[in-house]
Amino acid sequence: MFVISKAGLAGLVLAVILVGGVSALGQQDQSPSPAPQTPPSANSLPDLTPDANGTLSQEQMQRLLRIVADKDIENDKRLRDYTYIERDVENKLDGKGQVKSTEIKTYDVMELYGEQVQRLIEKDDKALDAKDAAKEEEKIQKIVDKRKNESEVDRKKREQKEEKEREEDRKFVREIADAYNFKLVGTESLGGREAWVIDGEPRPGFVPQMKESKFLPKFHGRVWIDKSDLQLAKMDVECLDTVSWGLFLARFHKGSRLMLEQTRVNDEVWLPLHVTAKIDVRLALLKNFDVNVEQTYRDYKKFRATARIVGVGEVKP
Numbered sequence: 001m002f003v004i005s006k007a008g009l010a011g012l013v014l015a016v017i018l019v020g021g022v023s024a025l026g027q028q029d030q031s032p033s034p035a036p037q038t039p040p041s042a043n044s045l046p047d048l049t050p051d052a053n054g055t056l057s058q059e060q061m062q063r064l065l066r067i068v069a070d071k072d073i074e075n076d077k078r079l080r081d082y083t084y085i086e087r088d089v090e091n092k093l094d095g096k097g098q099v100k101s102t103e104i105k106t107y108d109v110m111e112l113y114g115e116q117v118q119r120l121i122e123k124d125d126k127a128l129d130a131k132d133a134a135k136e137e138e139k140i141q142k143i144v145d146k147r148k149n150e151s152e153v154d155r156k157k158r159e160q161k162e163e164k165e166r167e168e169d170r171k172f173v174r175e176i177a178d179a180y181n182f183k184l185v186g187t188e189s190l191g192g193r194e195a196w197v198i199d200g201e202p203r204p205g206f207v208p209q210m211k212e213s214k215f216l217p218k219f220h221g222r223v224w225i226d227k228s229d230l231q232l233a234k235m236d237v238e239c240l241d242t243v244s245w246g247l248f249l250a251r252f253h254k255g256s257r258l259m260l261e262q263t264r265v266n267d268e269v270w271l272p273l274h275v276t277a278k279i280d281v282r283l284a285l286l287k288n289f290d291v292n293v294e295q296t297y298r299d300y301k302k303f304r305a306t307a308r309i310v311g312v313g314e315v316k317p
Contacts, residue, residue, distance in 0.1 A: 061182035113147035
């Protein structure tokens with residue numbers, strides 16, 4: 001099943017928060033990155049005073065979007081305190097674009113020793129049978145045992161690897177800010193909160209410095225940035241040309257779209273609400289097939305240090 005897991009979504013938001021591309025498609029387990037130390041000025045609100053024509057300069061827009069990226073990294077640290085339910089719907093399409101098969105999987109998403117883990121709890125909206133449920137519990141126990149028994153040497157190697165990956169992410173964000181011309185379209189209310197609406201178009205002459213940045217000119221789109229929290233609230237990205245990635249060769253074709261919505265939870269964190277995407281997948285040399293993916297998230301619960309789960313009724317949306 002080809003899904004954008006929340007583990008991958010942290011990387012996804014970082015990659016596309018400035019109207020970029022897809023950094024992680026496919027279910028995977030990743031360790032969330034701790035928030036990096038940034039200069040005090042990095043999170044200060046930039047001057048957003050428009051000129052006489054009511055527009056903002058590119059410098060102002062780039063400054064704002066870099067701050068949004070920093071805010072997302074901070075948010076990633078807080079989301080580790082939350083569990084939630086993720087429901088993935090995958091529709092495989094025939095040559096005429098009609099749905100020929102549907103697969104639905106529902107996961108309980110949690111954090112174990114700093115690692116985000118998905119535990120499958122339903123298939124096609126039905127509870128797992130005893131055999132499959134036991135397999136899921138075994139998978140979780142293996143992760144717990146691995147982290148509990150991790151040596152000091154292995155822990156340091158893992159942390160060094162994660163820090164290297166975080167630094168690469170920061171470099172990528174800086175490239176994204178340079179890859180687009182941004183335009184402030186206006187403001188819009190989302191969930192009762194004011195958001196800036198910003199369009200991004202590929203900047204002519206952009207020369208990528210990282211291999212991961214070469215696909216940026218093949219996307220354009222729109223982002224909604226919450227004015228109070230400076231967090232990404234919504235994103236709508238369209239593919240301008242074919243983009244391929246991954247060992248199994250997944251593709252976005254021209255006109256394909258990726259949409260993301262997030263919601264503010266408990267007055268402290270932004271969590272995923274809805275993700276949709278359309279991709280073309282080819283496994284090895286097998287026949288291509290198109291896939292529509294839709295993911296919804298619900299039942300956010302805060303995981304206290306005392307290991308007590310806060311009920312959904314206690315969490316303020």
